[in-house]
Amino acid sequence: MTYTFLKPVYAGDVLDVTMDVVAVEREKRRLTLEGAVTNQHGEQVVTFRSTGYLPRPEWGVPVKPGPD
Numbered sequence: 001m002t003y004t005f006l007k008p009v010y011a012g013d014v015l016d017v018t019m020d021v022v023a024v025e026r027e028k029r030r031l032t033l034e035g036a037v038t039n040q041h042g043e044q045v046v047t048f049r050s051t052g053y054l055p056r057p058e059w060g061v062p063v064k065p066g067p068d
Contacts (some may be wrong), residue, residue: 001050007043014040029054 007014019035030053037046 001048004047005045007039007045009037009039009045015045024054026054029056047050 013022018038019033021031022034023032025031030051033048033050033052035048036044037041037048039045
């Protein structure tokens with residue numbers, strides 16, 4: 001995960017986190033997420049990007065089928 005810290009965050013701040021899936025590579029079972037953390041004033045304080053792996057069927061985790 002890669003973070004970019006834009007502004008300081010203080011005790012008592014109220015934070016809101018949003019995250020979007022920006023890429024899905026089904027062949028490699030990989031997905032990429034991007035997001036941002038916003039404070040109570042509507043200011044972005046952190047942005048981030050992360051890559052993760054989709055669960056395998058043998059793990060017993062249900063996976064929503066994608067468009068064909």
